[in-house]
Amino acid sequence: MAEDDPLAWETLDSEVAYSCPGFDIYHEDVRLPNGTKTDFDYLTEPESVAILPFTEDGDVVVIEEWRQAVSRISRGLPVGGVEPEDENLEASAHRELTEETGYEADRVSHLTTVEPANGIADSVMHYFVARDCVPTGEQELDHNESIRSMTTTYDALKEEITADGVYDGRTILGVSYYETFGSDE
Template sequence: MTDEDPLAWKTLDSEVAYTCPGFEIRHEDVRLPDGVKTDFDYLTEPESVAVLPFTEDGDVVVIEEWRQAVSRVSRGLPVGGVEPEDDTLELSAHRELTEETGYEADRVSHLTTVEPANGIADSVMHYFVAYDCVPTGEQELDDNESIRATTTTFDALKEEIATDGVYDGRTVLGVSYYETFGAEE
C-alpha cells in the first residue's frame, strides 16, 4: 500500500515519547482519511528472529525464561533482536540460538515472516528452523535474561501448546506454522 491509498493516515509529526533498552514508544500526530486530526502511540523495536531448533536426534531445543510482565517462567522458542553487526537474518538466527541455548545449528532455513502486533507495534518477526543443533558451550545471556535451555520432542511441544502449557504466542505461531506448512531444508 502507498500513502495514496484512501485508508492511509498522514503523519503530521513524530517523536520518541519514551525510550528504554530494547524498544521505544513513538508518539505521532496524524490526520485520518476523513480529515480528523488525532494522535497515535506505538511501540517500535528492531526486527527479531525466532528459532525452531531441532537436535541431531530430532528433539526440539526450548527455553524456559522468566517473564516479568506476566510474573512467571515462560516456555518457548529462542527469540531475539537482529543486531546491527548481523550481515544476514540467518546469522541473527544462528547467533540468537547460541546465545540463548548454548547450542549451534549446522544450518538454518527461513520459515516465515510476520508482523505479530501491527495494531500497536512495528515489530517484525522472522522465523527460522535450525537443523542438527548440538550443545557446544555456554549461553551468552544479556544482563536482563534468566534462561534455562532444555529439550523435548516435537510431539510433546505440540501437546503442551494444545493443553495450554505454552502461552508464548511466538512459539505457538512458529510451531503451528511449521506443523502446517513445513520448511525448506
C-alpha cells in the first residue's frame, strides 16, 4: 500500500508499551490525513497457522482448549504461531497440528490468508487443509496450553457452528471458507 495514499496515516513516534510472551502492544503517535495528531495502540504478534485437519476416514480433528479471556472451554481447529525455525508455512502447519493434537498429516494445502482483526492488531492467519491425518503420538503442548483433541464428522462440526455451539472466530472462518470455496481436492 502506498504511503502517499491520501488515506494513509503518518507515524510520528512508535514504542512498545507492553511486552509479554506471544505478543506486544505498541503505542504510536500519528498524524491523520486531515492533519490531526492523535495516538493509536495495537497488538503485534507473529503470523499464525490454522489447520482444518481431516483423518483418513474424512472426520475432522478438533480441539477443546481453556480460554482464560472468556473463562470457558473453546472448541475449534488447531491454531498456533509460526516459529522462526519453521522452514515454511506448510512446516508450521504440520508442526502445530502434531503439537496440539498428536496427529500428523500426510499433506497440507493452503486454503487462504486473512488479517482477522486489522483494526486493532497486525495479526496474519494462514489457513491450511490437512489430509489423511493419523494419530502418531502425544501432544507437545506449550507451558500455557491445556488442550484436549478429538474427532468429529465434518457435518457435525458445521451443524455445531450453525447452532451457535462454536464461538471461535478462527474456526468459523476456516470452515466457512472451506465450505464456500473448497480446496484443491
